[in-house]
């Protein structure tokens with residue numbers, strides 16, 4: 001127990017130091033942040049405008065009205081932003097494998113995966129958070145969502161779970177590089193799939209696809225099921241109000257599997273010649 | 275201190291096609307080429323030794339260093355540091371080692387040197403007092419203090435290597451691994467680096483294992499030499515003993531008054547020009563004095579000099595030898 005405590009303190013100290021270094025790097029290159037501050041929010045506001053357009057045309061999407069869609073969209077963008085802050089490095093794992101960039105992590109007394117993500121913690125991800133929160137709050141107002149203790153806990157629990165699911169999937173995809181020995185930047189591709197499946201109700205997809213998104217690649221748990229439950233919308237695979245906790249559990253399991261696969265892959269890591 | 279036991283490493287290079295299709299194929303099909311980089315190395319290194327690890331390009335030096343530092347998992351065999359297997363207890367064992375690769379840096383390119391040190395201080399849990407002490411020692415050897423505020427990307431190669439060496443010493447490792455630390459350095463920086471190695475070895479008793487292609491490094495630093503070629507051990511021993519064993523000859527340089535030079539049945543003429551002749555002879559067959567008196571009996575001699583076989587000779591010989599010593 002004491003050992004665990006000191007280990008947590010150790011990782012916490014290093015994390016603080018990493019965050020400080022990330023901030024110092026931004027100060028060092030202030031022009032970078034401008035691009036992020038402008039392009040990211042615009043991207044999401046445009047997406048949001050699209051929903052508004054669709055709803056105005058058809059009234060609603062699969063029984064979800066405008067406010068509810070904003071709620072779903074907003075919370076999806078928030079967990080996306082969180083995953084960008086902590087796990088975006090996963091997109092580039094292949095390059096680390098090919099170029100031997102794991103070397104310096106391996107010679108240090110910390111978990112390689114921890115160092116991989118937190119040495120390059122992406123403070124810029126915060127810029128995604130802002131439009132997410134704006135749309136989400138708008139959705140809350142429209143739907144009359146009340147911030148009771150259990151609702152707030154539910155949102156926090158689901159956001160943690162959703163971020164872990166996203167991060168775990170990035171790690172799983174990135175780890176394929178240990179076997180293929182090639183670097184594919186699958187960021188764009190992953191992003192598109194996640195956008196299409198977490199920002200809109202998956203009930204609009206064919207049943208087979210829904211089954212896959214529920215049980216095989218558990219993206220449904222990132223936003224659709226927990227948001228349905230929080231809003232009190234009927235959906236398949238109801239767990240009787242436990243949705244947010246299922247999301248957390250799915251997140252933890254996804255992360256554990258991803259960590260295991262990464263560890264197995266790491267044994268095949270060959271560094272790089274000169 | 276360090277035990278390397280029957281260490282093997284094979285690289286598995288995927289022979290993949292182009293594009294996404296090729297990548298997907300590579301995932302399922304076994305189109306691979308095996309490269310045997312290290313073939314059964316065995317050796318011990320004691321505390322406080324400075325060992326030169328040498329061999330031609332592609333002989334497996336870096337591969338071996340990477341297995342000894344926990345970067346690569348051996349195909350078979352093991353590396354024990356203070357009796358603990360580095361592959362199985364990586365996080366624990368790496369606290370006792372420091373690593374510098376001449377071609378790469380572990381410093382943060384964008385920030386000041388001190389920032390990288392601060393991160394390492396947290397990673398290795400070094401308390402402020404110990405950190406300052408080490409930094410003072412490093413300052414006396416390398417003059418690191420004046421670099422602390424400099425962004426790493428603005429540093430010269432020599433300065434960056436100094437930064438990396440200090441970074442590797444911050445947690446006071448028992449063993450320091452240096453893979454081609456002098457590559458690309460000018461004479462002054464090389465001199466500073468050699469001084470650094472000698473001093474940390476003397477002051478802190480740090481064991482040092484280094485690879486290099488620089489004969490000066492070896493001559494100045496290493497009592498012990500491990501020579502490998504094609505992943506096989508060629509030689510392991512004291513520098514002068516190796517010279518004695520695989521290059522047991524000397525060269526007598528004789529200057530005559532004219533160009534008609536005498537020959538000798540037990541000495542081979544390896545060059546002759548401007549009345550100066552170089553005779554190579556075996557130490558075991560003849561003394562230099564005997565050779566000089568034989569030659570002077572035939573022609574008057576103006577001047578003589580004796581050259582011992584040098585380190586470059588033994589490297590030349592060792593690199594071309596085919597058999598593994600000790601088999």
Ligand SMILES: Nc1ncnc2c1ncn2[C@@H]1O[C@H](COP(=O)(O)OP(=O)(O)OP(=O)(O)O)[C@@H](O)[C@H]1O
Nearest residue numbers: 270271272273285311330331332333334335336337
């Ligand atoms: N990451 C890698 N993937 C595949 N093959 C590799 C890799 N690294 C090294 N090799 C191969 O393994 C062999 C040994 O390489 P290694 O880098 O250990 O040699 P070295 O003795 O350090 O050479 P040098 O003096 O050029 O640094 C070479 O044939 C090399 O091509």
Ligand SMILES: [Mg+2]
Nearest residue numbers: 335336337453
């Ligand atoms: Mg090398």
